[in-house]
Amino acid sequence: MMEKIEIIEGLLYIAGDTGLTEEQLIMHVPITKEQLNIEIGNYDKSNFLIKRHGNNYFLETTKDMEKYIKRILDDKPSSKLSQASLEVLSIIAYNQPATRNDIEMLRGVASDGPVSTLLSKGVIAKKQMQDERADHFVTTDYFLQIFGLQSLHELPSQQEIAEQEEMDLFFDSLEEEK
Numbered sequence: 001m002m003e004k005i006e007i008i009e010g011l012l013y014i015a016g017d018t019g020l021t022e023e024q025l026i027m028h029v030p031i032t033k034e035q036l037n038i039e040i041g042n043y044d045k046s047n048f049l050i051k052r053h054g055n056n057y058f059l060e061t062t063k064d065m066e067k068y069i070k071r072i073l074d075d076k077p078s079s080k081l082s083q084a085s086l087e088v089l090s091i092i093a094y095n096q097p098a099t100r101n102d103i104e105m106l107r108g109v110a111s112d113g114p115v116s117t118l119l120s121k122g123v124i125a126k127k128q129m130q131d132e133r134a135d136h137f138v139t140t141d142y143f144l145q146i147f148g149l150q151s152l153h154e155l156p157s158q159q160e161i162a163e164q165e166e167m168d169l170f171f172d173s174l175e176e177e178k
Helices: 004-018 022-028 033-042 063-074 083-095 100-107 112-121 141-146 158-177
Strands: 048-053 056-061 124-127 136-139
Touching: 004 022, 004 033, 004 048, 004 056, 004 141, 022 033, 048 141, 056 063, 056 141, 083 100, 083 112, 083 136, 100 112, 112 124
Parallel strands: none
Antiparallel strands: 048 056, 124 136
């Protein structure tokens, strides 16, 4: 008979980037919430981790696997986000739920392309608001996973961003002087 942690590992593997909620794991594995937390806490593999991002659990690779994974990913075409998509993503992350109009007012340009890209990559989702016709956009648990966040509260504050930008400008100016 399979161990409970093996079942959890297999389910998280199959779930991939979407992960599974605690409720889903409890429903599909004969386990209580307390047992689940113990099993995940005791999970010890040299190349995998079980991590929680937002409401979902994910099976992730360890840092030791990075160099091997990087080799494979370097062979694949790039799936990086454009500057416009990153701008839209940050607007949504800090102002959610945000409408397309909110996004375009802050950016000053139409944002249909970046919004479509972010939706297709699963980092944002549409959220219907009661008594409103406009689509509202919010970040997903996949967004939290990609950025290694447990919750949106871990996003850097405006002050932290400003301080980082100031430091970057300072070091850029030193590089230019060389």
